[in-house]
Amino acid sequence: MRKLKVHLLVMATCLFCISAHAGYTHYWTWHQKPSDIDLKACVVDMRRIVEVRTNLLVGPDGSGSVILDPLHVDLNGVGDDGHEPFVFPGELGFNFCKTAGKPYDEVVTACLLVARDHFPEDILSIDSDGSWSDGDWQEGTKLYTTVLGRPARNPMSPTARVVGWPYNLWIFIPLGLGLVVVVLWLPKILRRL
Numbered sequence: 001m002r003k004l005k006v007h008l009l010v011m012a013t014c015l016f017c018i019s020a021h022a023g024y025t026h027y028w029t030w031h032q033k034p035s036d037i038d039l040k041a042c043v044v045d046m047r048r049i050v051e052v053r054t055n056l057l058v059g060p061d062g063s064g065s066v067i068l069d070p071l072h073v074d075l076n077g078v079g080d081d082g083h084e085p086f087v088f089p090g091e092l093g094f095n096f097c098k099t100a101g102k103p104y105d106e107v108v109t110a111c112l113l114v115a116r117d118h119f120p121e122d123i124l125s126i127d128s129d130g131s132w133s134d135g136d137w138q139e140g141t142k143l144y145t146t147v148l149g150r151p152a153r154n155p156m157s158p159t160a161r162v163v164g165w166p167y168n169l170w171i172f173i174p175l176g177l178g179l180v181v182v183v184l185w186l187p188k189i190l191r192r193l
Helices: 002-023 036-052 105-118 138-148 158-169 172-192
Strands: 025-030 067-069 072-077 086-088 093-098 124-128
Touching (some): 025 105, 036 105, 105 138
Antiparallel strands (some): 067 072, 072 086
């Protein structure tokens, strides 16, 4: 019975750690309304990205077709590979898309790379739970470069990193809880065995 408790405790700790990736999210903030001319040019490039990966994409509610209007992109992943819709440009101010790292994440990150091409940081801030330097955007970067034929550059705003840190901080909560369980409770349980 005691061994079962230990195994359950270790499994719960692992589940806490695994759940951290489920919140994997990208953020963008409009500091002013984008001009229609710039937005149309941006959506043209996003359309090129989306058209290459239609096998990964459906409409925002998880069914139907991707919405590609001259000033708007709205998509999600297919079936269990979907999570939250990517709605661009979104609202004036703060926007986000939680992809949980599912396959359509490469399209979302490629589209955000396109957005950076068309809008400077004083108009659009971009941030992510993923790290550019750790390669979390690698699949989106490959898609972007392949389709548009130009090298990708880090789209994240240095100021967004400072402002956006609380969104990334929550990932450490389950890891910390798991560590507390392992460090404090596991030795006590093992001594009782």
